[in-house]
Amino acid sequence: DSGVTQTPKHLITATGQRVTLRCSPRSGDLSVYWYQQSLDQGLQFLIQYYNGEERAKGNILERFSAQQFPDLHSELNLSSLELGDSALYFCASSVQQAESPLHFGNGTRLTVT
Amino acid sequence: QQPVQSPQAVILREGEDAVINCSSSKALYSVHWYRQKHGEAPVFLMILLKGGEQMRHEKISASFNEKKQQSSLYLTASQLSYSGTYFCGTGNQFYFGTGTSLTVIP
Numbered sequence: 503d504s505g506v507t508q509t510p511k512h513l514i515t516a517t518g519q520r521v522t523l524r525c526s527p528r529s530g531d532l533s534v535y536w537y538q539q540s541l542d543q544g545l546q547f548l549i550q551y552y553n554g555e556e557r558a559k560g561n562i563l564e565r566f567s568a569q570q571f572p573d574l575h576s577e578l579n580l581s582s583l584e585l586g587d588s589a590l591y592f593c594a595s596s597v598q599q600a601e602s603p604l605h606f607g608n609g610t611r612l613t614v615t
Numbered sequence: 616q617q618p619v620q621s622p623q624a625v626i627l628r629e630g631e632d633a634v635i636n637c638s639s640s641k642a643l644y645s646v647h648w649y650r651q652k653h654g655e656a657p658v659f660l661m662i663l664l665k666g667g668e669q670m671r672h673e674k675i676s677a678s679f680n681e682k683k684q685q686s687s688l689y690l691t692a693s694q695l696s697y698s699g700t701y702f703c704g705t706g707n708q709f710y711f712g713t714g715t716s717l718t719v720i721p
Contacts (some may be wrong), residue, residue, distance in 0.1 A: 545657070545704075560709055587641065594634070603647070604647070604708055606658070608656050
């Protein structure tokens, strides 16, 4: 158990809809990362937060947004969903911004129909 | 900026050795290695820092050649539990390689 909690585990929704994925980092970790993993693909970095502030952006679509709250949990909002957004979304946390191991949650599997 | 991993896939018999390579077109200051079993989350194996020592995790070791911007993961006397997809991560872990699928068979 990594200590990182992601909810929900599975999400099935229709095109055009909006969903929110939630992540609670490991106790003591200040940094949260979001990744997208499509079927049999690698991990695509979306965005990173550190202690409530956005620190880095990757290949995150404009339809996607995220935030980290004062209690350090984070949410990833996906809107105007398309079939291609179907993927496994991982949240990971670490103690520092860099050079610290990432601890991954079990992911949220999003299916857009 | 995504690092390139090779090979893409490898099948081993228990007890055999394997090497997985990770190359970057950008200067590397650190490399992280993770293993992901099918249907599970990636799990951290080790981190190699610029100027640091070779790291080990059980019978898995890794090296980091800063000049060549490469890292290699060495799996010695592989066990069935080593099966999974191995990813290297670079650039503050914003960039992960495409992965190497490793299958160990009895």
